[in-house]
Amino acid sequence: MDDMDFPTPDASVESVTASELKARVDAGEAVTLLDTRMGSDYEEWRIDGENVESVNVPYFEFLDEEIDEDVLAKIPDDHEVTVLCAKGGASEFVAGALKDRGYDVNHLEEGMNGWARIYEAVEVGRYEGSGTLLQYQRPSSGCLGYLVYDDDEAAVIDPLRAFTDRYLEDADELGVDLTYAIDTHVHADHISGVRNLAEEGVEGVVPEAAVDRGVAYADELTLAEDGDEFQVGDVTIETIYTPGHTSGMTSYLIDGELLATGDTLFVESVARPDLEEGAEGAEDAARQLHETLQERILSLPDETLIGGAHFSDAAVPAADGTYTAPIGELREKMAALTMDEDEFVELILSDMPPRPANHEAIIATNLGQQETDDEEAFELELGPNNCAASKDSLADD
Numbered sequence: 497m498d499d500m501d502f503p504t505p506d507a508s509v510e511s512v513t514a515s516e517l518k519a520r521v522d523a524g525e526a527v528t529l530l531d532t533r534m535g536s537d538y539e540e541w542r543i544d545g546e547n548v549e550s551v552n553v554p555y556f557e558f559l560d561e562e563i564d565e566d567v568l569a570k571i572p573d574d575h576e577v578t579v580l581c582a583k584g585g586a587s588e589f590v591a592g593a594l595k596d597r598g599y600d601v602n603h604l605e606e607g608m609n610g611w612a613r614i615y616e617a618v619e620v621g622r623y624e625g626s627g628t629l630l631q632y633q634r635p636s637s638g639c640l641g642y643l644v645y646d647d648d649e650a651a652v653i654d655p656l657r658a659f660t661d662r663y664l665e666d667a668d669e670l671g672v673d674l675t676y677a678i679d680t681h682v683h684a685d686h687i688s689g690v691r692n693l694a695e696e697g698v699e700g701v702v703p704e705a706a707v708d709r710g711v712a713y714a715d716e717l718t719l720a721e722d723g724d725e726f727q728v729g730d731v732t733i734e735t736i737y738t739p740g741h742t743s744g745m746t747s748y749l750i751d752g753e754l755l756a757t758g759d760t761l762f763v764e765s766v767a768r769p770d771l772e773e774g775a776e777g778a779e780d781a782a783r784q785l786h787e788t789l790q791e792r793i794l795s796l797p798d799e800t801l802i803g804g805a806h807f808s809d810a811a812v813p814a815a816d817g818t819y820t821a822p823i824g825e826l827r828e829k830m831a832a833l834t835m836d837e838d839e840f841v842e843l844i845l846s847d848m849p850p851r852p853a854n855h856e857a858i859i860a861t862n863l864g865q866q867e868t869d870d871e872e873a874f875e876l877e878l879g880p881n882n883c884a885a886s887k888d889s890l891a892d893d
Contacts, residue, residue, distance in 0.1 A: 507595040507596050509588055509591045509601070509603055510602040511584075511602060511603050511604070511605045512578060512602050512603075512605065513604075513605050513610065514604065514606065517543075517578065517604060517611075518611075518614055518635065521543075521545045521547065521548060524547050525547060526549070527545070527578065528549045528550075528551070528572055528575060528576065528578065529548060529550045529551065529577070529579075529580060530553060530571055530577050530579045530580070530590070530594075530601075531550055531552045531553075531580055532552075532553060532555040532558070532579060532580065532581045532586050532587055532590050533552070533554065533555075533580075533581055533608070534554055535552060535554065538552040540853070540879055540880065541608070541636075541879040543580070543608075543611060544809055549572075551572075553567055553570055553571070555581060555587075558589070558590045563593065563597070568597070571599065573599055573600075575600065576600045577594070577600065577601045578601070578602055578603065578604055579591040579594070579602070579603040580603065580607050580611075581604075581607045582607045582608050582609060583607045583609050584605055584606045586607075587603040590603075608636070609878070611635075611636045612634075612636040612637065612658075612874070612878055613658070614634065614635055614636060615632060615633070615656075615659050615662060616632070616633045616635075617630045617632050617633075617643065617666065618631050618633060618817045618818050619631075619818075620803070620816065620820055621814075621815070621818070622801060622820065622822075623750075623753050623754055623801065624753055625751025625752060625753035626646050626729065626730035626751050627644055627645055627728065627729055627730065627731045627751070628644070628645055628646070629642060629643070629644045629750060629753075630642065631803060631819065632652075632659075633819070634656070637685065637686065637877065637878075637879065637880060637881050638808055638811075638881045639654075639656060639685070639686055639805065639806060639881060640654070640806055640807060641653060641654040641655055641656065641805070642750070642756050642803060643666065643667075644728055644731050644733070644751075645667070645670055645672045645729070646728055646729025646730050647672075647729030647730065648671070648672050648673055648729070649672055649675045649728045649729050650672040650674050650676075650728060651674075651676035651677070651678060651726065651731075652674065652676070652677050652678070653679075653680065653733075653748055653756045654679060654683075654688075654758065655677050655679075655688065655690060655693060656686050656687065656689050656877075657686075657687040657692050657870070657873055658686075658687070658689075658870075658873070658877070660689045660692040660693055663677070663689070664693075664696060674693070674698050675698065675728060676698065676699050676728065676733075677693035677694065677698045677701065678690070678700075678702075678748060679702045679703070680703070680746055680747060680748065680757070680758025680759070680805060681703060681741065681742045681744050681746060681758050681759065682706050682709055682711070682742060682744060682859060682862050682863060683759075683805075683858065683859075683862055684851075684852050684855040684858055684859050684883065685806075685852040685855065685858065685877060685881040685882065686858065686877040687861055687862060687868065687873040687876065687877055688862050690702060691713060691864070694716065694717060700718065701718045701720050702714065702717050702720065703719070703720050703737075703745070703746035704719035704720060704721045705721075705722075705743065705744040705746060706742070706743075706745075706746070707719065707744070708744070709743070709744055709863060711863055711864060712863060712864030712865055713864045720746060721735060722735055722746075723735060731751045732751055732752070733749070733750055733751075734748065734749040734752075735747075735748060736748070736749055737792070738758070738760045738788045738792055738793065739781075739784050739788055740760060740767055740769060740782070740786075740787075740788045740789070741758070741759040741760055741767035741768065741781070742759075742771065742772045743772060743781075745758055745759065745760055746758065747792075747793070749796075749800075753800065753801060754800070754801040754802075754803050755793065755796065755801070755802055756803050756804075756805075757793065757802055757803065757804050757805070758804065758805045759805050759806065759883045759884075760785070760788060760789070760804070761802055761804060762802075762804035762807060762819075762884055763802065763804065763807065763811050763814075763819050763820065763891070764807070764810050764811040764812070764884070764889040765810075765830075765885055765886050765889060765890045765891075766830075766832055766833075766844065766885050766890065767785055767884065767885060768848050768849075768883060769781030769782040769784075769844060769845075769885070770848060770851070771851065771855065771859075778845055782844045783841055785844070786835075786837045786840045787837075793823070794823060794827060796823055797823070798823050798824030799823070799824065800822065801820045801821065801823075802820060802822070802823060802826060803818070803819070805883070806883050808880075808884055810888050811889065812889075829891040830890050832844070832890050844885045847886060848885055848886070849882045849886070851882060852880070852882045852883065853878075853879040853880075857876055858877060861873065861876070
C-alpha cells in the first residue's frame with residue numbers, strides 16, 4: 497500500500513519512531529494502535545502487548561473525502577492513537593485525515609518496516625561462564641542471537657544479515673575483535689548474516705551436517721562437527737549435533753553454561769519438524785527430535801541455560817529480560833519434555849502453525865542457491881518466525 501503516492505495531509509502530523517514506541521510498550525504505558533494494513537497482513541503479523549490496544553482498519557477506508565461514520569466509530573476519540581502501516585506513507589495520510597476531524601493522533605515512522613529494524617542486546621544475567629554473554633532480540637519476528645566476548649575476542653551465534661553492521665559496531669564499541677560468526681542451521685525464517693560477516697574478515701562457521709542440504713559456499717567457511725570447540729578468550733564454545741528441526745541442526749554450548757539451541761528447544765515450546773522434508777518427513781523428524789532432546793539436551797545439568805533462536809508472543813522473559821531458562825525448569829514446566837516417543841510425536845504433529853512466510857526463498861538464499869539483494873532479503877523475512885511446533889506455549893501445560 498505504501499508504494500502509492502499519498503497527498504501530504506493539511507494538518508501537521510507528529511511522528512514517533514519505532515524505538516520510541518517500543519520504549520512506551522516496555523514501560524507499560526497504555527498504547528492504542530490503528531493498523532491500516534490489509535486485514536490478511538494484520539492477522540499474520542502485528543504489534544501486540546498486554547498494554548497494547550490494536551484496531552485494524554485498512555487505509556482505503558480513509559481515501560474518500562467523506563469517511564464513513566462506521567469507520568470512524570472504530571477509532572477511539574478520547575485518547576492518543578498511533579497510526580501505522582507497512583512503510584509509513586499511508587499512516588501519515590490517515591493520521592492527517594483523522595487529525596482534521598479532531599482526533600489525537602500521530603503516526604509510526606517507517607511503519608512495520610521500522611518496527612522490524614529494532615534489535616536490542618540484553619545481557620544474560622544468569623550466565624556464570626567466562627566473559628560476558630548478550631542475547632540479541634528482534635521483537636518484530638522473535639529472532640534471537642547471541643554475542644559472547646572475553647579478553648579481546650567475540651563470537652556471534654545466529655547473526656542476521658540485516659544487522660551485519662550492528663555486530664561489527666558492537667564489537668568495536670566493546671573493544672573486541674569479532675572472531676567467529678556461527679550458524680546453528682539453515683534458517684527458514686530469516687536471512688543469515690554469516691556470509692556477510694565472513695566477507696568482512698570474520699571466520700564464518702556452519703554445521704558440517706547441514707552441507708548435505710546443498711550449501712553452495714561450504715568451501716568458503718569453517719565446518720563445525722559434533723564435538724568441535726571454538727575458543728573466544730577463555731570461553732569455550734562446544735559444538736553439539738542436535739538434529740530434528742532439520743537434519744543439520746546444531747547447538748553450541750557456551751562455556752558449559754548456556755546451550756544456544758537454534759530451533760531445537762525454546763523457553764516456551766519445541767521445534768517444528770516439517771520445514772525440511774515437509775509433512776511427509778515430519779514424523780521421522782519428530783522422532784529424531786525426541787531422541788535429541790532426551791539424549792543430547794536434557795542429559796545436560798539441570799542448571800544449564802537454554803537459549804533458542806526464537807521466541808513467540810507466548811514466551812515469558814526471565815527476570816534479566818532474556819528469553820532463557822534452566823533445563824530443570826523447562827523439564828518441570830513443559831510436559832512434552834517428559835513424554836515417551838509416541839506421545840511426543842502425536843503432540844508435536846497435532847497443531848503446527850503455518851510455515852514461515854517466504855520460507856522456500858529464504859532457505860534457497862541461505863543455501864546460496866538464490867541471489868537476493870539486501871532490500872529483497874529484508875522484505876522476505878518480515879513477519880512472524882513460526883519455527884516452533886505450537887503457536888501457544890507448551891510450558892505449564
